[in-house]
Amino acid sequence: MTRKAYLTLLASLFLAACQPTSTPESQDSTLVVITGATVIDGVSSTPIENAVIVIEGDTIQAIGSAGSVEVPPGAQRVDASGKTIIPGIFNLHAHVARSEGMESDDQFYNRERIQRDANRYLYYGITHMVSLGIDQEPMIGFLEDQRAGRTGGARLYSAGYGFAAKDGWIPGNPNLNRPTTPDEARQLVQELVQERQPDVIKIWVDDRLGELPKLTPELYGAIIEEAHSQGIKVMAHMYYLEDTKELIRRGVDGLAHSVRDQEVDDEFLRLAKENGVTQVATLVGHSSRLAYADGPDFLDDPALPVLFPPLVLETVSGQEYQANLANSPNLASTREVYATAAKNLAKVAAAGIPIAVGTDSGGPGRFQGLWEHREMELMVKAGLTPMQAIQAATANGAKFLGLEDQYGTLEPGKIADLIILNADPLEDIRNTRNIDEVWMNGERVNRADLPISTAPPTAQERETS
Ligand SMILES: [Zn+2]
Structure with missing residues (x-):
């Protein structure tokens, strides 16, 4: 692991430890609610401000502006205030x-x-x-x-x-x-x-x-x-x-x-x-x-x-x-x-x-x-x-790809694949690279732990190439 990756990992562990969570007894682990973000859902011409996304298991149950979506009791809350969310x-x-x-x-x-x-x-x-x-x-x-x-x-x-x-x-x-x-x-x-x-x-x-x-x-x-x-x-x-x-x-x-x-x-x-x-x-x-x-x-x-x-x-x-x-x-x-x-x-x-x-x-x-x-x-x-x-x-x-029933937009019934951005890509499209978190199938991807092999070519590969 590079020093940078190690520091990133430490930082993410620290942040995870600081994350406020509700008490384990009251929490339904299959329910997640992401609140406060601006959501670009992939279909609408305007983003949803101060959005609530309710995810059950791997699927988006509900999405809309705060007040228009009921937050189910016992859901794990993720505060994404100030962030922008786009589909995978x-x-x-x-x-x-x-x-x-x-x-x-x-x-x-x-x-x-x-x-x-x-x-x-x-x-x-x-x-x-x-x-x-x-x-x-x-x-x-x-x-x-x-x-x-x-x-x-x-x-x-x-x-x-x-x-x-x-x-x-x-x-x-x-x-x-x-x-x-x-x-x-x-x-x-x-x-x-x-x-x-x-x-x-x-x-x-x-x-x-x-x-x-x-x-x-x-x-x-x-x-x-x-x-x-x-x-x-x-x-x-x-x-x-x-x-x-x-x-x-x-x-x-x-x-x-x-x-x-x-x-x-x-x-x-x-x-x-x-x-x-x-x-x-x-x-x-x-x-x-x-x-x-x-x-x-x-x-x-x-x-x-x-x-x-x-x-x-x-x-x-x-x-x-x-x-x-x-x-x-x-x-x-x-x-x-x-x-x-x-x-x-x-x-x-x-x-x-x-x-x-x-x-x-x-x-x-x-x-x-x-x-x-x-x-x-x-x-x-x-x-x-x-x-x-x-x-x-x-x-x-x-x-x-014929996958529009499941993927590509953030709508009820779609699989929760999304990117949480630290800055607004409608202001500067390069902000799509300013990634806070990637979610796939309704779960946070542990980006720091994705195995990235960089093995050099083997002797045989060198010989035959
Ligand atoms: Zn090509």
């Missing part, structure tokens, strides 16, 4: 267990690192996270255990292995499904569903600026059709406007990136709206290099030293690392692409198309957890309101 955050686009220290490689993929990353996400209040398309075998056992309640961390969802063109995207990745005929595409979807029960299906439609073959409309059309007949949504990695329009015509459900080759037009906006497409912009994924090149303002985040090894923090804070990025020859084009992505997100928001959060977090220096909060910051910089960014990160993510 959903990330629809990242990849787990791929990095160790400053290295990133498929060879690192193991159960321990899946757990490590799930814990990092939860520490930052990310309660749901979709691992999008490159999950190896250890994910199967992890998900079985997590869904049976045997393991913790953020709730993970998996696309298993995604679909890409033969010799195409993620060059050299032998595990992706690479159909060459529509029949084979349908067959591969059926096999994936049988073997992995994916929560979503991922497709890559991108030629990396003309370098690679990309999936044809006939092939991704067959994949989408078969996925839909199995009741599964499809999320596409895409780049070009014309590809994206065709993806929408063929029924794609989610876009894992903003259109980046040009500004979106009215036809795109109409298609996206009519077909109920969810836009995941993954702005922070496209801005990583820029953030470091332009002087990162997030490296003083107090959770970083708790969750990430000193080697990583020292490296990305270093002048050499940042100067290399600042001087890289294609930084200007990255900047241009990013500006297009951000402008398109604003247009999509103005058109009333649902937006959700995705980040591509997980690589070295793309900090799991922090990146999801930064995505909200970049959304606001792009022109969304803080309220829109919070709803994108919560209710809209839950809706895309």
